[in-house]
Amino acid sequence: MNIDTAPQIRWTDNQDQPQQARWRSLADYPPPKRIAVVDDTLDADTAYKMACEGTGLLWCGDFHNAKLMMQAMVRRIDSKVLRTKIKANKAGTPIAPPLSMHDAFVQYRKAQALRSRVLGMLLLPFDADHCVPLRRAPDVRPAILQARGPVEEHYVASLRELQGLISAYEWREKGIHVGALKGSVHAHYAVFSPVRGEYVDFVAHAPLPDCLKSSGKAGVAFDIGTGTGVLAAVLARRGVNRVVATDMDPRALTCAAENLEQLKVSSRVELVSANLFPEGLAELIVCNPPWLPGRPTSSLEHAVYDPDSRMLRGFLAGLTAHLAPGGEGWLILSDLAEHLGLRTREELQAWISAAGLVVLSRVDAKPTHARATDTTDPLFKARSAEVTSMWRLAAA
Ligand SMILES: C[S@@+](CC[C@H](N)C(=O)[O-])C[C@H]1O[C@@H](n2cnc3c(N)ncnc32)[C@H](O)[C@@H]1O
Incomplete structure (x- = not known):
């Protein structure tokens, strides 16, 4: 009981x-x-x-x-x-x-x-x-x-x-249509919802690392902080044979399990409760950490606010130790924090270099959500300048 x-x-x-x-x-x-x-x-x-x-x-x-x-x-x-x-x-x-x-x-x-x-x-x-x-x-x-x-x-x-x-x-009943999945994802209460499709498209279209393609069935991808499981599902649909997806929030893990089942990819994705990385190495590691450094005011804000950029810095610092030879880390991050004076581009680049990583390439997109054009929003200036990026990283 x-x-x-x-x-x-x-x-x-x-x-x-x-x-x-x-x-x-x-x-x-x-x-x-x-x-x-x-x-x-x-x-x-x-x-x-x-x-x-x-x-x-x-x-x-x-x-x-x-x-x-x-x-x-x-x-x-x-x-x-x-x-x-x-x-x-x-x-x-x-x-x-x-x-x-x-x-x-x-x-x-x-x-x-x-x-x-x-x-x-x-x-x-x-x-x-x-x-x-x-x-x-x-x-x-x-x-x-x-x-x-x-x-x-x-x-x-x-x-x-x-x-x-x-x-x-x-x-949750309605779901969010995800073009890359030709299906919907249903976010549970307090689980981060992939309403901003641009970052999902990055993961759907970036070239997979050669070592992942050549390793065939043995290839592994990690999805760190899986939320609804949307990025793990995209990778599985792209043919990645085994994806290990982590989260620390039990609500996210339950939600991801339901979505992966409903999208018929659950046999390829293993869900693990972990702080950042699971055990082992992977040819590809994706992560979409909370975008704003700051203290969450309640447990509902953990997917948006990250005190001292803990998850972002933890992901970067641990990446090389979890990448298989020739592997890549895909970091998804908006620069809203930079426009709000909460983090500088130089700080981000310093964390990347200090972690022994190099940037292979970066793709950028302007957000298409309604708030970016809402002139009455007190943060309009920052939101209208915001760019969401995917950084392709590798061990130096
Ligand atoms: C911005 S959401 C991204 C969710 C999903 N990957 C997506 O792109 O829609 C960040 C996720 O990371 C999870 N998270 C936060 N800190 C974490 C940590 N230290 N280890 C694993 N997951 C974490 C949160 O619970 C949340 O689900």
Whole structure:
């Protein structure tokens, strides 16, 4: 029997009766220190103030009104962020210079953190079957069951997380079409989704190393940090006989297993839970590490933010030791971090040289996703200049 390790939270209800329930957060957010039971009679200013002070608002009113309350809180956060921006932009000078991209990014992350902290305070009760026992609540059981699995007791979780679960459920059902696979990949909750097709095409079209082709059935490729398994599937479809794909996130490994099965390549791909490399050598090693150096604010951001570029540097530093003679490493990386002042091109090149690697070639692509052309995005200048590349690396 599995022991439920979710923490217990306690509060007093409107009849002054002590209550308790499990606290559940897939992003691993801690429970609020205080909980107040609230309903439709609460006004948005008071709700916002209480949430900012760290009080969890356990909603017992109408479900749709909880969503309206969330929107009212979003408006209050947005206007606070705007006020902070105006203040930072004025900086005491009559004609203020625009914020540097780095400062704009720091502000953007602060705004994101504020949003998740404050909005995460609007809480809902859930029954043990994941039903929300509130008036006008939709049936959210399939979406939650898919992400959380079965639970044995009623619990409390945030409305914001519920909304994320529902949207992930819909995306997973729909899948992402991957041209190179002539099929779809379905990303599980919190698993990196290959919405940006340009990097998948790099792996689909770059010439395979000669040593991989000549080694026939014995040839091996590694896919480091496989996520949905998309790159491992592309390599298998290209005829690579054996691919070993790693990830540290169990959700990614489960997701990759399903996708590889559904794409009918699972007999060629072995999934391994590992920090970076599996055992042995490979003729080809691909890796698409998180693109931005920085601290993830929750476990949902591990595929995007990499503290101190740990995965990127670990991949480069370990590559030569895991390459078979004549083998190649294919590093997929966007230069967004460079445009945001988080890493320099010189640093990246120094890590490549220090690892005893040379660059055989590089292919670049401009992102085609909608955000790259969204002029209202605070990071538009960086996003519109961004280039995604695949670096073909070999031992010097
Ligand atoms: C940007 S995602 C790329 C996923 C997939 N390869 C793709 O291209 O869509 C990075 C992946 O690396 C995984 N990861 C992060 N650190 C890792 C490590 N030290 N070892 C193995 N995998 C890691 C993450 O869980 C995530 O699935």
